[in-house]
Structure formats: structure tokens, C-alpha cells
Amino acid sequence: MTNIHAVISDIQSQLETVYPKDEAGALAWWIMEEETGLSRSQILTGCKITKNFAHVQEVIARLLHFEPIQYIYGHTEWCGLDLKVTPATLIPRPETAELVEQINKPTQTLPKGKALKVLDIGTGSGCIAIALKKAHPKWEVTGIDISEEAIEVAKENAKRNKVDVNFQVADIFSDQMTKYLNKWYMVNDQMVHIVVSNPPYICEKEKSGMRRNVLDFEPSGALFVPDDDPLKFYRRIAELFSLPLRAEVRERDFLFFEINEAYGDEIVALLNDYGYTDIRLIKDMYGKARIIEGRMVG
DSSP states (O other): OOOHHHHHHHHHHHHTTTSOHHHHHHHHHHHHHHHHOOOHHHHHTTOOOOOOOTTHHHHHHHHHTTOOHHHHHTEEEETTEEEEOOTTSOOOOHHHHHHHHHHHOTTOOOOTTSOOEEEEESOTTTHHHHHHHHHOTTSEEEEEESOHHHHHHHHHHHHHTTOOOEEEEOOTTSTTHHHHHHHHHOBTTBOOSEEEEOOOOEEGGGGGGSOHHHHTTSOGGGTEEOTTOTTHHHHHHHHHTTSOSSSSOOOOEEEEEEOOGGGHHHHHHHHHHTTOEEEEEEEOTTSOEEEEEEEEOO
16 A cells, blocks of 8 residues: 655655745645645545556656646636636636625625625636625626636536536727627616626736746736736726716716726726726735725716
8 A cells, every 4th residue: 555645745846946844734635635636634534545656757747837726727717616727727726716705795786685796806717706706696707718628618618517607709909899798788778787707807017926837837818908008808897887878867876996006096096097997906815915895977
């Protein structure tokens, strides 16, 4: 029988040549769970393991070249979801889970008892859209992304997690975007109730402080914005949803952003300029300004 603890110790020792000790240990356990199909608690309580771990050395070699383990195994656990991830999609972060939690808070003043319409802009793997639909089955959720590859991954993730989400390829900078919004959302003069986005927000100048597992493997188009226009996505989204598509007064819409903490005040000012109200800058678990909420009355 395999001495599983010796295998884990050996993996950790190899990974510690490039990873901090705690991270190397977490990766070693992750590998064991993937390779055995058992949870850590099952392994610790002595479940019999007879597997040959020859394949593990290939995984270690890829990790030593900083390839994310989520891409190596092709999926990740996030917000209670099992999500497929590929180099066409970002790996969902804990900060983005906090964005979802903010929308889901029982104290949130969203319209009650309604089948709300939700638009997730820059959906990537579909993680935000799927998590919201899972929590609110009656909501009508759409995710859009400029990447056809990302949308295919998102569609697969919706099936994988047994939810019905409408995923579409779309470019928010296209002149046709207002027409798309009319087609998808204008029903009885009521547009989308919730707009949520975790757009690219890392400036090019910040690359020097980033790790290779992000720079070398995750899609740069989903990460970076030009140094001379770091708010380009926030500005475009704010503009799109500040323009009532009907003359009548419509219900109050909600806007949620994940942001670069360096630009919190600027984004608040931007939303103010476009007529948003009740704007809140919310800190994440690390005390960084990470989420912005605003509202728009047409």
C-alpha cells in the first residue's frame, strides 16, 4: 500500500524549490485529492490508496514552470461550484466571490419577490452569472464576453452546474451594444435590474509586481488596461446604463463592480458624473477597496 504521507511530503519538498512552504503544502494536498478522488479528511482517516503516482511527476514539472494547477486539472472549486477553466478564462478569485456575496446579502435592498434580470459583463468562465443563478433560480441571468472561447467554457459550466444562463458573445464597445440591450432586456419598459462586472482593471505598469503563474498563463485581455486609460471599461458600462432606453421613469437599477483598489475614488467620481446614486465603496477581506455599488433611476 502507498505511504500517502510520504508521497505528499516528497511533492511538497519538490515544490518548495519555487513556492513558499505553505503554498507548496496546499498544492501537494490538492494534487493528492485530484489524483485519488478522495477528500483530505478521507485521506487523513486512512482510506486505502493503491494508486501508482507516476503521473504526478508531470504535474510537479508543470507547477515548477508556474502553470496554474487549475489549468493543469482543467477545473476549480469556487463559491460551491465546480468550474471548468482554460487559458481562455481567468481563474475565479476569492475577491470575486465577495462580489457575489455582496449581491446576495439578505440586507441588500434589491426588489423583493421579483424575477430580476441580471447582466454579467465580461463573464469569462461564467462564474458570477452561474453563482447568482444558483442562488436565485427565478432570476433571468445573461453573461456576455468578447471572447468566443470564454463563452463556450461558460456554457459548459452552466450545464456542469445545472443552471440555465443565457451566454452571448458581445463587445460592449461596439456601436451595436444599445441595440443588443434593447433586444435582450426591454420588456414592458423595464431594462435589466442588476448589472455586474469584473472587467479588466490591472494597469500595464503593474505587471512587474505580478507572479509568473498569472502573467505567463492567464488571458492578458481579461486582466490588463492601458496605463493612460485605466477606467475605460467602467466608463463604458456606466455610460451604457446611464442612458434610459425609454422616456418613461423605470425602476431603480443596480450596478456592481469589482475594481482595482487604486482607483476607488476615481470610479466613485465617474459614477457620480453619470448620475448614479447611493454609491458605496466596499472593502474586501484584506481591507482593500474592491467593490463598488451604485444605482440608477431612469
